[in-house]
Amino acid sequence: MEFYNKPGDYDAINYIPHTESHGTKELWKTFWLLLGITVLDFVIYFVMPASGWRNFIFIFFGLVKAYYIVGAFMHLKHEKINLALVILVPMVFVLGLISGLLYEGSALEVMKSM
Amino acid sequence: MANHTSTQASFENQTTWAGGRSPFNVSYGKLMMWIFLLSDAFTFSTLLVQYGTQRFSNVVTPITTKWPDPASIFNHFPFMHGLHLPLLFVSVMTFILILSSVTMVLAVEAGHRKSKSEVARYMIYTIIGGIAFLSCQAWEWYTFIHEGARLDGNTFGITKQGYDHLHSVGFGDHFEWADGDRTFGPVPFAALFFIVTGFHGFHVFSGVVINVVVYIMTVRGVFERRGHYEMIEKAGLYWHFVDLVWVFVFTFFYLI
Known part of the structure; x- marks a missing residue:
């Protein structure tokens, strides 16, 4: 398994695309967003009485968090x-x-x- | 390897789906990690489907709250015995997992710059976060079992009296269950809690093991010799997936 461990070697199955750093700005932004939404979850839980609407908000927030984790952290957007x-x-x-x-x-x- | 260059050229000349190259422009390992995560997402989805159905077919009746308000059950916080602190501990756990996700993605970013020392440092932070999360979960399980929850039984059927009692105490007040507050409730509540958080906790544990292996490989210079740190990305994909699952466990088990 030596052949694909050397940089510059091209192998179809073990093809490694050129990777470059996009900086940490987007990552930290995502972190603050996730943290903010979690705090908002916490506040809404105590401020709003339980209802279908509240459940809808929680699930919606969950999907927003999922979008940012999958998109930014897991890099799927790119x-x-x-x-x-x-x-x-x-x-x-x-x-x-x-x-x-x-x-x-x-x-x-x-x-x-x- | 004499005809290496011509082989490369013939691969690149092929059309996207003709074989011999990755149509998704990712390596085999990364693609397989994505496919594995998709199948794992289906597995967790079946559990959440089960939970959702049970949750909403055992709702509040005028006499008893059959399905307990989850945050009122998990109202404990370490070193604050007897205080009513719903949702606080799980929120801290969520925070720990988000934080370890960030250190993981910073390790991936450092890997793109091929900075071995930074990758190693961020991997250590991520491993610490994972262990902290597992410790929190162990404490929560211990408390929950101590209070009478079992895989095959649930003593958290809240009566009308218990419901009023729970809603008369404020955040941070002293709280203790009184006689007649609780009766036997729907078994799936405790069973699904243990199965789903246990399954997730097992994923966190596996993630920590993977991270430790990857950390050792980093320190020993395996990726440096290989010329790229893509293994960090693959471990990172798994770790973020574990965080993603927790987002939904947090939403469905504690908030709803």
């Missing part, structure tokens, strides 16, 4: 679009299933008491 789509499109369907079953769960509750 990858080729077809790689991003392969990963994100199935997750959209899974999210649909989760939100659907959250809703259907309430219907199950009603049916159980009938």
